[in-house]
Amino acid sequence: MRIEAVKAGQRYGDRWVFRGLGLAVGPGEVVALTGPSGCGKSTLCRLMAGYEKPAEGRILWDGRPPAPGFAPVQMIFQHPETSVNPRWRMKRVLEEAWDVDERTLEALGIEAAWMDRFPGELSGGELQRFCIARALHPGTRILIADEMSAMLDAVTQAQLWAFMLEEAKRRELGILAVTHDAALARRVMTRQVPFPEP
Numbered sequence: 001m002r003i004e005a006v007k008a009g010q011r012y013g014d015r016w017v018f019r020g021l022g023l024a025v026g027p028g029e030v031v032a033l034t035g036p037s038g039c040g041k042s043t044l045c046r047l048m049a050g051y052e053k054p055a056e057g058r059i060l061w062d063g064r065p066p067a068p069g070f071a072p073v074q075m076i077f078q079h080p081e082t083s084v085n086p087r088w089r090m091k092r093v094l095e096e097a098w099d100v101d102e103r104t105l106e107a108l109g110i111e112a113a114w115m116d117r118f119p120g121e122l123s124g125g126e127l128q129r130f131c132i133a134r135a136l137h138p139g140t141r142i143l144i145a146d147e148m149s150a151m152l153d154a155v156t157q158a159q160l161w162a163f164m165l166e167e168a169k170r171r172e173l174g175i176l177a178v179t180h181d182a183a184l185a186r187r188v189m190t191r192q193v194p195f196p197e198p
C-alpha cells in the first residue's frame with residue numbers, strides 16, 4: 001500500500017499550518033518526519049491517517065481518498081493513555097483490535113499479569129506496548145508513529161523499534177515516524193523528510 005499527500009494544506013481558523021505539502025510512503029519504506037515544534041507534523045499524521053481532511057490538496061490511499069471502515073493505516077500516538085478506553089481491562093483493549101499472537105506479546109515484552117489491569121494501572125511505556133501490539137493488526141499496511149517513543153527509556157525504545165522494523169521488513173509495512181531524535185532517525189529510517197519551517 002502507498003499513502004500520499006498531494007499539495008496538501010491544513011489551516012485552523014484563518015491560520016495555515018502548512019500548504020502545498022507532498023509526501024509519499026510506500027511498502028517497506030521507513031520515513032522519518034522531522035521539524036521544529038509546531039510546524040505541523042502531528043497535523044500531517046492525522047491527515048495521512050484519515051482522521052482529518054485537508055483544507056486543500058488531497059490525501060490518497062492507493063490513489064483513492066481514505067475510506068471509512070477497517071483502516072489499513074494505523075496510528076500510534078505520543079500519549080497512549082489518550083487512545084485506550086480507561087474503563088476496560090487491558091485484555092479487552094487488546095481483544096477489541098485483534099487476537100494478538102504470543103510472538104507479538106513476547107517481542108513487545110507484554111507481561112501476562114498486565115492483562116487484568118486497567119490502563120491507569122500501567123506506566124506510559126507499558127501502555128505504549130499495548131498500543132503498538134494493537135496497531136500491528138494483520139491487516140495493517142502502513143503505521144504512522146507520532147513520537148511514539150519519546151516517553152520511553154533508551155533500552156525500551158530500542159527494543160520496540162527493533163520489533164517494529166522487523167515486522168516492517170517481514171510484512172512489507174510502510175512506516176511514517178515523527179521523531180525529534182536525530183540519532184534514531186539516522187539509525188532506523190530509509191528516508192528522512194524535513195518539514196518546511198512554519
Ligand SMILES: Nc1ncnc2c1ncn2[C@@H]1O[C@H](COP(=O)(O)OP(=O)(O)OP(=O)(O)O)[C@@H](O)[C@H]1O
Pocket residue numbers: 012017035036037038039040041042043044
Ligand atoms: N485543532 C486545532 N485547532 C487549532 N490549532 C491547532 C489544532 N491542532 C493543531 N493546531 C496548531 O497547528 C500547529 C501545528 O501543530 P502540530 O501539533 O501539528 O505541530 P507539531 O509539528 O506536531 O508540533 P510538536 O513537535 O510540538 O508536537 C500548532 O501551531 C498548533 O497550535
